Amino acid sequence: MRLYFTFFLFTTTFLFSQSKLKVYSSDNQKPIKGAKVYCNDKLLGHTDENGLLNFTTKCTKVDVEANQFIGDEVVVDKTMEIALDKESSKTRDIEAVTLTNQSDPRALAILDKVFRSFKDNSPNALDSYSYKSYEKMSFDLDQDSINDYSQFIASRKDSLSKLSSRALPTKEKEKKDSIEGEKAMSVFAESKMFLWERATQFLYSKKFGEKINVLDNRISGLQEPIYEMITLRSNRNKVPREVLPENHSLYRYFLTDSITIDGRENYVIRFRQVDYKTPVNRRKYNGYLYIDKATYAIKKIESNSKIKSDGSITSIWIPINNKWFLKSENLKIRMGSSTFSTVAKKNNETTEEKKERLDKVKKFGNYAYMKADYFDFQSPVDLKANQFSGYTMSVKNSDGSLLEDYRTDSLTTREKLTYTKIDSIGKKYKLDQKAKVITGLLRGKIRVGTIDINPLQTKYNRYEGFRLGAGFKLNERFNKYISPDVYLAYGFKDKGFKYGAGVDFRTTLERNSFFRIEYFNDVAASGLFNQNLWNFRMTIMNSGMSIQNDKYYKYEGFRAGYEVDLSNSLTLNVSAKRQKEEAVFDYAYRNRTGSFDNFSSLATIKFSPNSKNIMTPSGKYTFEQNFPEVYLNYEQGFKSLGGELNYSRFDILYTHQFRTILGVTGTRAYGGYFTGDAPVWHQFEMGGLDSSRENSIFSNFNLTTYLGFATMTSGKYFNDKFAGYYFTHRIPWYFKSIGKNTSSFDIVYKGIIGNMKNPEYHQFDYSPLNHLYQEIGLENNNFLSTKFNLGLFYRVGYYNTSKFADNFAIQLKLKVLGF
Template sequence: MNKIFSLIFLFCFSFVFSQSTLSVFRADNHKPIKGAKIYCNNQYITETDEKGVATFTTKCSKVDVEINGFIGDEVVVDKIMELELDRQNAKTHEIEGVVLSNESDPRALAIIDKVFRNFKDNSPNALDSYSYKSYEKMSYDVDEDSIREYRKFIDAREDSLSKLPNREFAQKDKKKKDSIEGEQMMSVIKDSKMFLWERAMQFLYSKKYGEKVNILDNRISGLKNPVYEMLALRSNRDKIPREILPENRSLYRYFLTDSIEIDGRENFVIRFRQVDYKVPVNRRKYNGYLYIDKETYAIKKIESNSKVRTDGSITSVWIPIQNKWFLKTENLKIKMGSSEFSTVKKKDNETAEEKKERLSKTKRFGNYAYMKADYFDFQTPVELKASQFSGYTMGVQNADGTLLDQYRTDSLTTREKQTYVKIDSLGKKYTLDSKVKVLTALLRGKFTVGLVDIDPLQTKYNRYEGFRLGAGFKMNERFNRYISPDVYLAYGFKDRGWKYGAGIDFRTTLERNSFFRIEYFHDVAASGRFSQNLWNMKMSINNTGMSIQNDKYYKYDGFRAGYEIDLSNSLTLNVSAKRQTEEAGFDYRFMNQSGQFTTFSSLATIKFSPNSKNIMTPSGKYTFDQNFPEVYFNYEQGYKTLGGDFNYSRLDVLYTHQFRTILGNTGTRVYGGYYLGEAPIWHAFEMGGLDSNKNTGILSNFNFTTYLGFATMTAGKYFNDKFAGYFITHRIPWYFKSFGKNTSSFDFIYKGVIGNMKNPEYHQFEFSPLDHLYQEVGLEYNNFLSSRFNLGFFYRVGHYANNNFKDNFAVQLKLKLLEF
């Protein structure tokens, strides 16, 4: 143990007190600036020489650079740093006519292309194995440069308010409470940050066993319990930085400006800036810098700044180990609004002059999010065992903060220590754990109120029920960690029918997803639905449109019992048996029989997702990073026993994958189903039509996107007992800006499906087997007009196309959040 402490001490000492070299230049002509003074926490360190260079040691993570006649700036401390300063007088820029080119340097783009192509080979995951640790500190606070002024202001404000006689609030109770709580918080953050979060992690990787992330310790101010969904937040550690991605090229302009030697290796220096400003008046000439290793075309360092100095910056630094590049440090400062205090009360009908006077007497303090991450104790190759990779991708070894001292790469300041003391007391007083629980539940598509999780997805619309109003209620882990009962209730205003159900889960362990379930249900469903068992929330929401226009519904009532278990991080198994009565909700006869039918069946579902990343939480398994490929397989067997009327077999499979090539991003879905035996039509497969085939004016060709549906196909028309389908989407590698900050692009989409029905005469209602290939092509406009929606245009081609353009054409709207 003493050796470990010694190693950590030596690392911290070498990191904190290593020598740094800073070069300072003029932004307009890149000439060195002599006499630029460098400060650490307002304490003078040194200044630049005739070559604009200063060499120093400091324990600060950032230093300020100031000189008369120039706009001062700050820079993240590293071994080698560069900084350009703008002249202070804006008119000087206008006279000099400094207008930046709006075209990127082709040489810089060529280098960035190589960086992107080589990223995978330069990644640590190209090694056979490795391990390392990290320490991260994230906080939310008043601007560090304004803390002293903030304290003086709050002290004077409190003194002034305390002298008011019989001070009362004239607001309503809620406003009074908010005002009191606001003043308490203002007083607290004189000596404390508003938020502080520390975590220490261990990263293990083996080509044979995969990846494992262990949370060594964690602490969040104001919260007694860890927030597992936050523990899964990621950084640039294993991602291609956004400044390198091809889809973001239209957001920046890149310029190859220099080369520099760092640790004995030559580096290209590429400066970049946002595309939406041309003249650097009172602003930085460039947004940031890319340092690219000349030998490997790996990223050595990225510094990305806001246009306005006070809005923040992000810096990431990598180091080479075994000729692969590991992230070494990250440093972030982002402005998150401001706190405003007015000494003049707002009047109900204030004039323009009164408003101007009030605003002039308003005091503002910027609020910032800070993050600092250090990665250390790199080892490669390393001997790893299969047992070290058991369980989910991310595991929590400790989460109460008691071990953080072993991993901190710098000690807590007095202000940070006070954060745990003061914010923890406020967290207990205002039950922040409960409030955070509500927010994290939204990531799972539900709302939490005390002991109950509320599922709003029972409320929906379809042609059979019309508007369906309902909700589900499930007791969460605060009720009991092993037992969780649930109920749901819904009402359809068109069919005037109540739907309801109840169930209960019995967990067998808290270490992984493993539970028994029994349930009762009385509900309706669209005929021929493709199985959605074990689909995640986004996939399920994406596919809700599949049943909107299909009016071939059936009623069912019965019981189900089952068991679900994660056999590994990648493999999930669900088995169940059910007995239910079924009845058509439309004009239908099966083999000349109508009325109620009884089925008894078993179902086995397997999900294989080898690259997705999960963590176990008190609420159950949480997938924090869904990666492809994924496979879903369902096999249902009907029996003529326990009252069942039919022997039948039904299986379906879905394979989905995404991959990137030099030609762009490609996504694929291949799916199909096979049904054998004799059972009503709702046990067969409806082909995924979304079109109502009704003339409803301008909306007749419009529908919402679905995961497996066809925009131009008539809903409820085509049924098969066997089929195969595919969905291919390819992002055209052309990215552009229209409005706002989002980058837009186009996806080319091609869909097809074919099937057949062995005995269509068994089913007496109007339908058609889809015995020819049904094809649909489309073009999807991503981030339509810089919004968070994608707009798709689809056209039917091939055998089922007709001469009427309107019948072949459809428009779809998709929420960008639903992704692929």
């Protein structure tokens, strides 16, 4: 019997670790005796005279209630505390006055140390580690209203069954939609709307880098995993937004207490939103931070919405080998509501009838839930090079068959039914195909069945005017290894069609590796910097380079090439092409006009040691672009195989971004070198964006580019050798803008210089740029809380003129394009 009791005690302690909760009054910090703690309406106990209660529970959150206090909830942890607000309106009025609009300087000083110490406290400061995680994400009704919803749906179903056939929709489609809608509502009475589970292994070595293995994964309603969704990240190795210096103006912070957790002293910092000057629903603070006093590491953070019912996010860390690993995360966020009309709308209804109908509308809150547990921590750990082969992230299994081995809590009946019922709905409505449409947008494509549509053929420039076009590519649903594509475009100003066709032949499904052949007949701006292997965001940002440059040329020919990822960080692309080229502006090269035959080869190398990739059926996907990055191109023209041009062209781009206590700094250094015999479009245009200072309201306005100059005349400066730089620094002063956004300022400084060896060879109106061209600017991020950054630029140095309008430019950038 004693052996059985010992075993039972050990088992319950293991399964239900004990938690310690402290409850006190928010106005005077005194402990609250007799506070009741509930888990799903089951009483766990009362607090003692010190406001303390020790308990064990499987609940992730518990409710706390006390006489004359407003009840609240708290996420279960080993050690917790919660401050309750008094019920009296008089107390609330006093608190509204005492809530100052200034942060406690002591709290800000602590947060500054937390931010500066984050890297040292991170697990990546260790030589090696490994651990696993189990994550469960769902979309469902509010847990407290599920029974009410089930009763409402049952009652609604009973009422509809009693309606005469004349009261039902008459049109066949409307009738079908109505029936399907009622079936879906009935399903959600028994199951969640969406459920996703993921088990992951994390490996890290200072020598080999990071490796993330998705051990298993399952998404309700889908037969195939969404790889782009698998890459979603949490607070793991990431500074929480409430701690970031740029967000300090969004909150007010107060150092309120200290608490001992596992023998370690912690500061307790409470915070609230800056526009939260009076308690909403009697909640005084938005959340709190526990900061370890010895290391200034984050022990715990809970961030709540202003309105209690709108949700909360909680993250908890634990120390291992003096570094802090994320132990658990818990999220609940309101995502709108399901609305049902219980009274039919009448024709020509009166204002009173409309008010009565709206008063009887039934609403049920919809929430996104996420629970993540991290476990099996090991450090140091013996890791081998072959464990880091391939891309940063790999998917070992994706059918859910292994999830039971990693679940930290069992599925509820409602969750089990989610897979059964939602999977059947997914097959019926082909949710896999619809999900692919969404993920295609992340790659800049519109997916329609087996076809990916590229809309980037539609654009504007001074030669073609408005160019209307699109590209069409057969994706992996057509064939996993062979992918043909075509594109067609028409320029309304030059009245010309442009077109092309090609096909990719993949050599493996394990990594990015394919051969490509293509035919093309198109036009391009002269002197463009190579954009080979640039990602979608960089390409979009640099698309403005061709808008004002009117020095275009035509080209028609064939290309064959091969691209392969030699490693997660190194990509090689090699190709050869033969094409006919001809200027479409007034130009002669060494007194010769007309077309030129060119045969050339091109080799491109991209080195991105810190970016993170995953292989998907659609190809490689970079889910986290990190710096530095290097792009190197070498093109060689040959007087052979029909070619008549002999030249060599090199160019390089280095880009980096880093953060210091002085702010965020971004740098780009780039350059090019050309030697040999070829027309000017093989040289380098210097990146002018200005529209030749024409008499137009837009002459001082342009869109941002990755390598351009806002004040430089477009298509005016050409060099056969050059070097340029781009420097931006975010001033570490963040201020609150409209709504919940912050604004900041970037100082920008750009420069470029080069020369043309034989400028007389190129007979058209241009100038070599043989002095340093400089431009300074000030960019306002999140301008007026929009998704745009507004930049003001001014030309300085050698090319500065006495006329202000010649030197000044305004530039607009979509914020999502980043640095």
